[in-house]
Amino acid sequence: MTLTLILEQTFNGLQAGVTLFLVAAGLTLILGIMDFVFLAHGAQVMIGAYAAAAITQATGNFFVGLGLAIPLTFASGYLLELLIIRHLYRRDHMEQVLATFGLILFFNEAIRIGFGPAAIYSDLPPSLSGFVEILPDTPYPAFRLGVIGVGLIIALGIHLFVSKTRVGAMVRAGANNPEMTAALGVNIKILFRLIFATGACLAGVAGMMLGPLTAVQSGMGEPLLILSLVVIIIGGIGSVRGAFVAAIIIGLVDTLGRVFLPSILRLFVEQAAADGAGPALASMLIYILMAVVLIFRPTGLFPAKG
């Protein structure tokens, strides 16, 4: 029983971790290369989720929904960068915070106008709603397993792209020293527009995968944004590898902490106190982790800036 629970929750933690990584991967490059504080990245998650849910409802086919939503989120990121974001690179952090906060308000409200304030619940296609036995007598939802699989494949893809290709080398160079990279003849503006659109697309994919698991509603991206900022800070700004490691850590710590911390506390203090403090400590856990990391390694675990 306990082993089953631990295994299940570890898988849930992994699933949360890879989803977080998809959101954080683009954002860490946006922060790292352009030194741009982009708070509206959560809105990209929401746009992805809504695009997939709406197209799925209209066509009745989950996979058509995914297939059309992915290029749509890429296009939305590309347009956003072209219309607004590129005018903000040279501003200081605070102005970027303000402008992208404005974007959050706009997107959340626009979605509320377009789709209504109520959450959309989407059903999974029958082919994905079954269970898989990960151990004998331990069924696990196939869709969540699929999310973990897709997330890991994308993570591997990003890793190969960043570390093995020419464009990937430009990305790494850009995160390390953007001025020098531009001076060496890399068109950093185009490079960044593509990274931005790809980041938006990845965040959108995270939203699409979260859609069937949670409620698709306006403002759904903001909790994920805060979590992925934590991930980026722990991993080191601009480091995709750091984002992956930190995302998995945060996913596991958050999920396992919420489930097991109250019972662990019960071993040390009396039950009433443990039940009171457990959930509090569990939701504070990742922020405590981040503060501790920053206090001992002020630039994160894998700093990209050389």
Place this chain on the structure above:
Amino acid sequence: MTGLLKFFGLVHAGISDNKFLWLLIAGFAVFPIVTQLVDLPFWNDVAMRIMLLGMAAMGLNLVLGYGGMVSFGHAAFIGIGAYCVGIGQYYGLMNGWAHILLSVAVCASLGLVIGYLALRTTGIYFIMITLAFAQMLFFLFVSLEQFGGDDGMSIDRAEFLLIDLYEPLRLYFLIWVMLAIVALLLMFIVRSRFGVTLRAIKSNESRVEAMGLVPLHFKITGYVISAVICGLAGSLFASWQEYVSPDIMHWTRSGELMIIIILGGLGTLAGPLLGAIVFLLLEEFLPLMLGALVPAYAENWMVLFGPLLIMVVLFGRGGLVGLIDSKILPHLGLGKTAVK
């Protein structure tokens, strides 16, 4: 006697250098008369909220605008100040001055600890670590079932010695007096040697260090002062709202405070107050305007507010105070008088 004269001399110099700020504060003093004349007492409530948020924003501006430390977690101190009233009353402490002393003490010590830890980092990392501490406190209060948890707790208006806050306008003028005191205090701080050093650190930290000063000490002191001012605003906020919940320290409120400051004018004394006035008036009027145009969407006023913020960043450098200084005052032949 000469000391007193010198003090009034300083006050006079300060006020004449910050005419715009004191014009705004004087405006708040006569505002209830106006609402009385036109019989719209509701607007007193809006004015109190403006003064409270303005006070908190002025406090944050000390680190944000003058010190260049972008703290994204100051809503936590507002929340702590408010909970000092709530939790104080829960344990039978009813005196409002005691609540204020308590919130000053708690916010100062908390600000000292958080400031000491967070100021080891800079740039984006500092933004995020302040956010992290605020989130920790947010979730702490969400899970404290004893004090209402997520739902919050209701509060009686505190008993201030000789001042019955249930009498009309007593709370209004208590808030007004506190605002004036905070403004006066900040005016002195900004003009003092400490304030000048803080600004010097913002523009070149290593040079300040080379002059034999320890920048960290100045930064932490500034951080603590701003935390205390936000705590004070928070404990008055609790009395005004007669209710406190973790919502008061949600991270979006930290964003709101930053917006108010940048909208009004970063690193100016009048900016945060002017920003609070414009921000909250927009919050009141945008739904009305949108409702008049498309009645079905009156609730969705943020769809206009968001782009408005982006416009402010793209076109309005220096905030509203900067705009008034560079565009409006010269046309009136007044020169630059409002800021600094």
